[in-house]
Amino acid sequence: MLVLGIESSCDETAAAIVSGEREILGEVVLSQLDEHRPFGGVVPEIAARSHLAHMDRLVAEAMERAGVGFDRLDAVAATGGPGLIGGVIVGVMTGKAIALASSKPFLAINHLEGHALTPRLTHDIPFPYLLLLASGGHCQLLAVEGVGRYTRLGTTIDDAAGEAFDKVAKMAGLGYPGGPAVEKAAAGGDPARFTLPRPMKGKPGCDFSFSGLKNAARLLIESLPRPLSERDQADVARAFQDAVADSMADRVRRGVREMKARWPQTRHLVVAGGVAANTALRQTLVRIGRETGLEFLAPPLKLCTDNAAMIAWAGIERLRLGQSDDLSFAPRPRWPLDPNARKGAKA
Ligand code: KG4
Ligand code: ZN
Numbered sequence: 001m002l003v004l005g006i007e008s009s010c011d012e013t014a015a016a017i018v019s020g021e022r023e024i025l026g027e028v029v030l031s032q033l034d035e036h037r038p039f040g041g042v043v044p045e046i047a048a049r050s051h052l053a054h055m056d057r058l059v060a061e062a063m064e065r066a067g068v069g070f071d072r073l074d075a076v077a078a079t080g081g082p083g084l085i086g087g088v089i090v091g092v093m094t095g096k097a098i099a100l101a102s103s104k105p106f107l108a109i110n111h112l113e114g115h116a117l118t119p120r121l122t123h124d125i126p127f128p129y130l131l132l133l134a135s136g137g138h139c140q141l142l143a144v145e146g147v148g149r150y151t152r153l154g155t156t157i158d159d160a161a162g163e164a165f166d167k168v169a170k171m172a173g174l175g176y177p178g179g180p181a182v183e184k185a186a187a188g189g190d191p192a193r194f195t196l197p198r199p200m201k202g203k204p205g206c207d208f209s210f211s212g213l214k215n216a217a218r219l220l221i222e223s224l225p226r227p228l229s230e231r232d233q234a235d236v237a238r239a240f241q242d243a244v245a246d247s248m249a250d251r252v253r254r255g256v257r258e259m260k261a262r263w264p265q266t267r268h269l270v271v272a273g274g275v276a277a278n279t280a281l282r283q284t285l286v287r288i289g290r291e292t293g294l295e296f297l298a299p300p301l302k303l304c305t306d307n308a309a310m311i312a313w314a315g316i317e318r319l320r321l322g323q324s325d326d327l328s329f330a331p332r333p334r335w336p337l338d339p340n341a342r343k344g345a346k347a
Pocket of ligand 1: 134136138166177183277279304306
């Protein structure tokens with residue numbers, strides 16, 4: 001089985017061909033980082049135009065790398081949401097056009113489902129497993145019970161984890177994107193100089209919160225002489241990163257407890273999303289895995305961040321269950337994975 005995947009929901013334009021044997025045959029990811037850097041964040045209009053400018057060429061390149069034509073595909077899968085709607089429309093329309101022109105089934109994939117099923121592409125693990133998805137747009141704990149069967153155990157009630165890293169980096173003059181910059185600065189920071197709050201720690205449930213911590217970091221930065229010295233930047237970064245890791249550890253421990261109580265056959269704890277690149281967070285998760293007897297897995301970094309192989313793979317999982325979508329599918333800016341999840345929290 002061969003599926004073409006297309007991803008364009010944020011600031012990566014990507015195309016990939018994946019086989020039912022879990023091989024990535026051709027893969028291209030174009031990051032728009034340089035286009036958004038001057039603005040210190042993703043600008044939706046710029047993102048949409050850039051997806052439009054590059055998508056055709058990237059699909060052709062991925063097909064060429066895989067050495068196949070559209071006639072060899074079993075289906076075309078494109079991210080149908082959630083995400084920046086201009087970009088989602090570009091990917092969905094491209095996917096529909098290829099599917100229609102080559103008479104193949106079309107699948108509209110939930111971007112979060114792409115992240116959620118990635119560990120089955122990279123490690124072939126069985127359901128159920130616990131997933132921490134932490135990216136620039138999302139921070140959730142999901143019980144992945146099966147294809148299309150996701151229970152959200154917790155989510156952020158305000159900012160996503162990556163968003164907080166990006167904002168604190170900006171305030172501290174560390175540049176964009178913030179996550180890698182904060183991690184690099186934190187490596188030389190003194191963990192004892194500043195202490196920032198651990199949001200939600202000890203609270204019932206598994207929800208996350210980062211806006212209070214972000215504000216505390218802002219007040220700390222404002223109390224220091226401007227522009228921040230390298231030493232101050234490093235110490236602030238270290239305090240912030242420690243607080244994030246500690247707060248997340250508390251939430252994940254609770255998530256594991258709930259997961260085990262409801263799905264006792266759970267064996268794996270998995271992480272996905274760009275924040276999974278953070279070494280301090282990874283070390284924390286390895287520790288939690290050891291404590292709780294779950295095996296901790298992290299897909300390789302290029303499959304943790306946004307990519308099209310995960311979309312193609314989710315397409316394969318759905319196709320195997322006999323599912324596909326109608327060409328009338330409408331792109332969705334919001335699309336919760338767990339329709340029963342509590343309303344009010346950010347998707
Ligand atoms: O998954 P991703 O590539 O894109 C989406 O948001 O969907 O995640 C990007 C986010 C950014 O907020 C970035 O600052 C954060 O992941 N990030 C990190 C690190 N590398 C990337 N956060 C903390 N530590 C890192 N090393
Ligand atoms: Zn993502």
